[in-house]
Amino acid sequence: MRVQEGEKAPPVFRLSMLLNDKRYRSMTIQTVALIGFMLLIAWLISNTLQNLNALGKDVNFSFLNQPSSYDINQRLIEYDSRSSHLRASIVGLLNTLLVAVLGCTLATIVGVVIGVLRLSKNWVVARLMTIYVEVFRNVPVLLWIVFFMAILIGTLPKPRDFRGEDATASMMFGDSVALTNRGIYVPEPLFSNSLGNLSVFGWFGISIDLVLLLLVLFAGIFAARRVRRRAMRVQSETGKLPRTWPLRIALIVVPPLVVLYYLGFHLGYPVLKGFNFSGGVYMRNSLIALWLALSFYTAAFIAEIVRAGISAVSKGQTEAAFSLGIRPGLTMSLVILPQALRIIIPPLISQFLNLTKNSSLAIAVGYMDVTGTLGGITLNQTGRELETILLLMLCYLFISLSVSAVLNWYNGRVKLKER
Amino acid sequence: MLSSRPAPNRHVGLVGWARENLFSTWLNSILTFLSVFVIGFVVIEVVPWIIQSSWTATSLNECRAAIIEAYGEGTHGACWAVIRERYLQLLYGFYPSDAYWRPNLALVLMLIAIAPILYPVLPRKMLLFSAVYPLLGIWLLWGGSLWTMISILLGFAIGYILMAASSRAFGTLTGLITATLGIIIYWIFAAVPLSELLQSIFPRLWLEPVESARFGGFMLSTTIGVTGIVSSLPLGILLALGRKSDLLIVKAICIGFIEFIRGVPLITLLFVASTLLNIFLPPGTNFDLILRVIIMVTLFSAAYLAEVVRGGLASLPRGQFEAADALGLDYWKSMRLVVLPQALKVSIPGIVSSFIALFKDTTLVSIIGLLDPLGLTNSIRADADWNGIIWELYVFVALIFFVFCFAMSRYSMYLERKLKTSHD
Numbered sequence: 018m019r020v021q022e023g024e025k026a027p028p029v030f031r032l033s034m035l036l037n038d039k040r041y042r043s044m045t046i047q048t049v050a051l052i053g054f055m056l057l058i059a060w061l062i063s064n065t066l067q068n069l070n071a072l073g074k075d076v077n078f079s080f081l082n083q084p085s086s087y088d089i090n091q092r093l094i095e096y097d098s099r100s101s102h103l104r105a106s107i108v109g110l111l112n113t114l115l116v117a118v119l120g121c122t123l124a125t126i127v128g129v130v131i132g133v134l135r136l137s138k139n140w141v142v143a144r145l146m147t148i149y150v151e152v153f154r155n156v157p158v159l160l161w162i163v164f165f166m167a168i169l170i171g172t173l174p175k176p177r178d179f180r181g182e183d184a185t186a187s188m189m190f191g192d193s194v195a196l197t198n199r200g201i202y203v204p205e206p207l208f209s210n211s212l213g214n215l216s217v218f219g220w221f222g223i224s225i226d227l228v229l230l231l232l233v234l235f236a237g238i239f240a241a242r243r244v245r246r247r248a249m250r251v252q253s254e255t256g257k258l259p260r261t262w263p264l265r266i267a268l269i270v271v272p273p274l275v276v277l278y279y280l281g282f283h284l285g286y287p288v289l290k291g292f293n294f295s296g297g298v299y300m301r302n303s304l305i306a307l308w309l310a311l312s313f314y315t316a317a318f319i320a321e322i323v324r325a326g327i328s329a330v331s332k333g334q335t336e337a338a339f340s341l342g343i344r345p346g347l348t349m350s351l352v353i354l355p356q357a358l359r360i361i362i363p364p365l366i367s368q369f370l371n372l373t374k375n376s377s378l379a380i381a382v383g384y385m386d387v388t389g390t391l392g393g394i395t396l397n398q399t400g401r402e403l404e405t406i407l408l409l410m411l412c413y414l415f416i417s418l419s420v421s422a423v424l425n426w427y428n429g430r431v432k433l434k435e436r
Numbered sequence: 437m438l439s440s441r442p443a444p445n446r447h448v449g450l451v452g453w454a455r456e457n458l459f460s461t462w463l464n465s466i467l468t469f470l471s472v473f474v475i476g477f478v479v480i481e482v483v484p485w486i487i488q489s490s491w492t493a494t495s496l497n498e499c500r501a502a503i504i505e506a507y508g509e510g511t512h513g514a515c516w517a518v519i520r521e522r523y524l525q526l527l528y529g530f531y532p533s534d535a536y537w538r539p540n541l542a543l544v545l546m547l548i549a550i551a552p553i554l555y556p557v558l559p560r561k562m563l564l565f566s567a568v569y570p571l572l573g574i575w576l577l578w579g580g581s582l583w584t585m586i587s588i589l590l591g592f593a594i595g596y597i598l599m600a601a602s603s604r605a606f607g608t609l610t611g612l613i614t615a616t617l618g619i620i621i622y623w624i625f626a627a628v629p630l631s632e633l634l635q636s637i638f639p640r641l642w643l644e645p646v647e648s649a650r651f652g653g654f655m656l657s658t659t660i661g662v663t664g665i666v667s668s669l670p671l672g673i674l675l676a677l678g679r680k681s682d683l684l685i686v687k688a689i690c691i692g693f694i695e696f697i698r699g700v701p702l703i704t705l706l707f708v709a710s711t712l713l714n715i716f717l718p719p720g721t722n723f724d725l726i727l728r729v730i731i732m733v734t735l736f737s738a739a740y741l742a743e744v745v746r747g748g749l750a751s752l753p754r755g756q757f758e759a760a761d762a763l764g765l766d767y768w769k770s771m772r773l774v775v776l777p778q779a780l781k782v783s784i785p786g787i788v789s790s791f792i793a794l795f796k797d798t799t800l801v802s803i804i805g806l807l808d809p810l811g812l813t814n815s816i817r818a819d820a821d822w823n824g825i826i827w828e829l830y831v832f833v834a835l836i837f838f839v840f841c842f843a844m845s846r847y848s849m850y851l852e853r854k855l856k857t858s859h860d
Binding site: 043046047050051054061064065067068069071134137138139140141142145151152154155156157158159160163164167171374375377378380381388392396402403406409410413414417418 | 457458460464467468471472474475682683684685686689695696698699700701702703704707708711712714715716717718719792796797799800802803810826827830833834837838841842845
């Protein structure tokens with residue numbers, strides 16, 4: 018080979034290198050893509066502005082401060098029809114979060130139970146669970162929601178059936194729970210020496226009693242974990258595990274009980290007054306129907322995820338644990354589950370997000386979630402489609418992204434550490 | 437030597453099987469009894485309702501009277517008569533009844549068109565029909581002149597010729613750009629006059645146009661679902677490739693789009709379709725609602741398909757990409773000839789699952805006022821004769837959805853087993 022002498026020829030830049038030279042081509046493509054993308058956005062925005070001009074509208078969020086003049090019958094914070102549209106949206110957002118949290122909890126419980134039972138050696142149980150899974154996941158969730166609503170309305174007694182001498186319906190659990198076709202009444206927690214509410218920016222109140230209770234509970238759990246850790250240390254030094262479970266249970270249970278006693282905790286029972294119940298916590302049947310339908314539908318998917326996760330842990334792991342002399346219960350909790358969880362958690366996250374997004378179907382049964390308030394009545398009353406739908410999407414995006422961020426962080430913690 | 441004795445009765449036959457499978461532990465026995473109780477409850481409550489029914493009545497009151505007359509006082513039976521009277525509406529919506537053969541034919545042809553994609557043993561020539569089918573299906577459903585479809589198709593042929601000619605002369609990228617521009621210019625300026633000209637010369641290829649407002653029932657669900665998944669496939673593949681690409685800006689745009697669409701519920705996108713889409717488009721554009729819904733559904737499922745295809749791309753060993761590079765193929769050639777055929781094959785079960793999800797999600801269009809099966813149950817109830825009928829309609833709709841989705845999910849599982857080449 019001939020070695021070139023002298024200095025290299027200075028790199029001459031020719032225009033065609035933008036297309037043909039690998040070093041520059043990626044820059045060219047990206048610039049073209051960026052310009053194209055900007056042009057597309059600009060085109061959309063200019064179209065929007067022209068159309069809005071033609072309709073005599075502008076982009077303006079001041080409608081959020083106007084009084085909403087509609088009522089929301091299921092709410093977690095104070096609200097009436099004189100409150101602003103912004104407050105109505107927040108009530109809706111809290112309702113979305115409420116049904117999402119309730120739904121994810123119930124769906125996880127039902128899903129795990131069914132997923133485990135599907136693997137059961139019991140022929141009848143396994144078949145029954147297979148039928149459950151196939152029926153629930155092959156019918157649209159919207160159909161389930163209206164179906165559950167129809168069941169609640171059609172089968173539960175009317176509030177007036179509870180009245181009179183010859184009442185056809187009666188309350189359950191010693192006159193504490195009333196199942197009616199308008200909704201479910203359960204006892205509410207009341208405090209006779211309540212510490213009052215903590216006002217957050219004058220927007221809504223957080224019960225100080227609840228905060229105190231949670232703080233004491235978490236402190237107890239933290240202390241119990243410290244005790245447990247010390248016991249483990251003692252075990253690794255001396256080989257003997259000191260008996261700490263009575264102390265740990267006491268640490269978690271006793272302080273909240275003491276706090277409850279001093280706050281004068283008692284239950285407020287729902288009472289039939291006139292044509293309806295009053296007192297107690299009232300959960301409308303739209304909430305119940307949505308909650309049950311979303312949970313049972315999502316549970317079918319979670320069951321499949323759990324089943325796949327458990328079957329994916331190879332049989333050798335169980336056999337290895339048994340050959341080490343580990344008992345079956347401990348094998349499950351120390352060997353199988355930690356490995357199965359790594360497989361289960363990522364798809365579980367996406368199921369939780371699906372449930373949260375599906376909760377927007379609340380509009381079909383009239384539960385006032387954020388889609389029903391902001392994207393429903395507020396949109397129709399103010400006629401501000403662009404602003405309301407934009408805000409609505411941002412709400413869901415915010416929920417989705419933050420949930421997946423938190424759960425991904427957790428997933429990162431339990432993930433197999435590869436070195 | 438002693439001959440072996442028969443196994444004890446407790447361990448053989450039905451008793452043995454039951455002891456082993458149903459009553460092995462006390463927990464197992466409780467579960468068995470619970471399950472039997474649940475099954476018994478459902479059978480006792482539901483089966484009489486299904487059987488003690490009326491198929492002939494013409495209104496809900498008549499139907500209830502007929503059931504009481506036939507089965508005695510206090511019987512609650514199903515009024516299947518409403519299904520007998522309205523099943524055509526639940527299947528086709530308000531589509532003109534003398535044109536029912538068109539959606540039927542479109543469905544049969546669709547099955548023929550997807551057969552070669554799903555079953556690789558069929559002759560590859562059939563793929564040509566699959567490529568032509570979308571326009572044929574649209575023509576069958578909406579009617580109008582076949583020449584419109586043919587002149588649209590001609591655009592692709594022109595694009596192909598341009599691409600072949602100019603990429604030989606100036607390289608793939610230039611070829612791609614020329615072809616795209618050529619197709620767009622042809623469609624905007626030449627396609628409509630050409631089709632009108634051909635229509636005036638050969639007027640026979642004409643079907644009575646049907647406006648989309650008359651679409652409804654399962655026909656509407658299938659139309660939205662199939663159109664959505666088919667038209668989102670190319671976009672989904674491009675998004676998946678963009679998400680895996682080294683070009684930062686392209687990657688950022690693709691990730692932004694995918695995560696945005698996946699982060700919001702479909703219903704908000706349908707709200708966009710029903711109230712906002714016309715505002716985003718040039719003044720004066722006015723699509724009908726079904727087309728707008730299809731556009732938004734396409735964007736929605738493209739984001740999900742992109743994730744499916746990304747999974748397929750990730751499952752390919754790195755060696756395949758490197759081998760394609762080593763052969764000196766450029767990016768598009770390596771994708772088209774080496775990577776995508778393998779990645780798409782692996783993704784077919786995922787694509788089928790996305791289709792099932794999308795098919796079920798088409799019920800959401802009833803919320804923005806389209807007459808899909810669920811929306812039609814409301815309009816049937818609005819009829820004074822059938823006011824108050826709930827269960828029969830829901831059961832019928834649920835049953836049809838179940839049959840379709842169950843069959844498709846079984847197919848997808850069969851594929852997964854077939855495609856699984858590992859040996860664990």
